[in-house]
Amino acid sequence: MEFIDRALLSSYPNAPASLRYTVYFVTFIGFINLIKLGYGTLDLINRHFIRRPKDLMKTYGGNDTWAVVTGGSDGIGEQFCKDLSKKGFNICILGRNEQKMKEKLDQIKKQSGKEIKTRYVVADFAKLTRISDYENIASQLRDIDIGMLLLNAGWTQATPFIDFTPENIEATVNINAVHPAYLSKVLVNQLNERKQRSAIIITSSGLGSIPASGFITYSASKAFAGFLGQGLNFELKKKMDVMTFECGETRTKLMGSRKSRMIVDDISRVTTGCLRDIGYESLTYGCLTHELAMIPLKIFPLRMLQSMMFKASQKTFAMLQKKEAEAKKQN
Known part of the structure; x- marks a missing residue:
C-alpha cells in the first residue's frame, strides 16, 4: 500500500x-x-x-457392464460408442432409426477388438414428453448393469425464434432438455444401487453458456442440460460422477465439406478429451481447441456476440428457405 x-x-x-x-x-x-x-x-x-485419465472400466465397469448412449448412431454419440467398446464396455444405443442402429452396432462390435455385447432401444426423443414414456425405456434396461450413461442426443436448426415452427420448438426442447432430465430420473436409482460407481455424461453446447440470439431455443435448452449435469454432480457425488460436456463444433460426416467460422476439431479428439475428464470435473469442454474457443464468449460484450449470431442465423435461415423453394419448383 x-x-x-x-x-x-x-x-x-x-x-x-x-x-x-x-x-x-x-x-x-x-x-x-x-x-x-x-x-x-x-x-x-x-x-x-499432465493429469492421467481414470481407468473407466476399473472405475465404472465390471464383468458385464454396459454403456448406454443416446444418439449413438451418428457423430459424437457414435464415437463415444467406439471409444467405450474398445475399453470393454457393452454398448446399448437409444435412437429412432432401428436399421441404422443395427448397422452401426455391427460395425462397432467388429472394430472394438473386444468380446462385447450390443443392443438397442428404439426411442424418438423429439416426440417423448411424459416421464411415463421414459419409464417404458427404463423397463427395457432393467436387466443390464449400466456403468455409464451418456445423454448425447441433440438437435438444432439455425432459425430466428419468430420463424421457428411450433413442431421444431417442441423437438428442440424435448431432445435437448426433456430427454436428459427424464432419462436421468428414471435410471438414477438403478445406477445408484450399483456396488461400483456410475457415470453420467450430459452433452450440452458452448452456446448453452450465453443467450445466443438466433439459436435461442437451442441455447436455452442446452443451458438447462448444462446446469442439470453440474448440479447432479454435487447431489449424487457419493455414488456417481456426473459431468456436463459443453461441446463446440466438431468435424463429422454430417458436416461434410461445409466451412465454418467456428473452431472445429476432429471427433476422436473431442470424445477422448471428454472421457479424460469424467470423474474429475463437473464441466468439460473436451479438447483444448474447444476450451480456447470459449474465451471470446466470456470476454466479448454480450450484445456484440448476440448481434453476430443473430445475423448468422438470419443468413442461414434465408439459405434454407431458398433451398426449400428450389426443391418445390423441381417437384
Missing part, C-alpha cells in the same frame, strides 16, 4: 481519501483476477497435458 500511496501522492499531492481507497480496491480486484488467471492457466495445463 505504501508504494501505491507514494505513486498516488507524486501525481496527486492533494488526493482525497476516497480516491486512495478506490485505488486500493481496484488494485485488490486486479490482484485477485491475476491469481485466478494464473490458477486457470495451470489447471488447463494439468488437465490437458
Whole structure:
C-alpha cells in the first residue's frame, strides 16, 4: 500500500481519501483476477497435458457392464460408442432409426477388438414428453448393469425464434432438455444401487453458456442440460460422477465439406478429451481447441456476440428457405 500511496501522492499531492481507497480496491480486484488467471492457466495445463485419465472400466465397469448412449448412431454419440467398446464396455444405443442402429452396432462390435455385447432401444426423443414414456425405456434396461450413461442426443436448426415452427420448438426442447432430465430420473436409482460407481455424461453446447440470439431455443435448452449435469454432480457425488460436456463444433460426416467460422476439431479428439475428464470435473469442454474457443464468449460484450449470431442465423435461415423453394419448383 505504501508504494501505491507514494505513486498516488507524486501525481496527486492533494488526493482525497476516497480516491486512495478506490485505488486500493481496484488494485485488490486486479490482484485477485491475476491469481485466478494464473490458477486457470495451470489447471488447463494439468488437465490437458499432465493429469492421467481414470481407468473407466476399473472405475465404472465390471464383468458385464454396459454403456448406454443416446444418439449413438451418428457423430459424437457414435464415437463415444467406439471409444467405450474398445475399453470393454457393452454398448446399448437409444435412437429412432432401428436399421441404422443395427448397422452401426455391427460395425462397432467388429472394430472394438473386444468380446462385447450390443443392443438397442428404439426411442424418438423429439416426440417423448411424459416421464411415463421414459419409464417404458427404463423397463427395457432393467436387466443390464449400466456403468455409464451418456445423454448425447441433440438437435438444432439455425432459425430466428419468430420463424421457428411450433413442431421444431417442441423437438428442440424435448431432445435437448426433456430427454436428459427424464432419462436421468428414471435410471438414477438403478445406477445408484450399483456396488461400483456410475457415470453420467450430459452433452450440452458452448452456446448453452450465453443467450445466443438466433439459436435461442437451442441455447436455452442446452443451458438447462448444462446446469442439470453440474448440479447432479454435487447431489449424487457419493455414488456417481456426473459431468456436463459443453461441446463446440466438431468435424463429422454430417458436416461434410461445409466451412465454418467456428473452431472445429476432429471427433476422436473431442470424445477422448471428454472421457479424460469424467470423474474429475463437473464441466468439460473436451479438447483444448474447444476450451480456447470459449474465451471470446466470456470476454466479448454480450450484445456484440448476440448481434453476430443473430445475423448468422438470419443468413442461414434465408439459405434454407431458398433451398426449400428450389426443391418445390423441381417437384
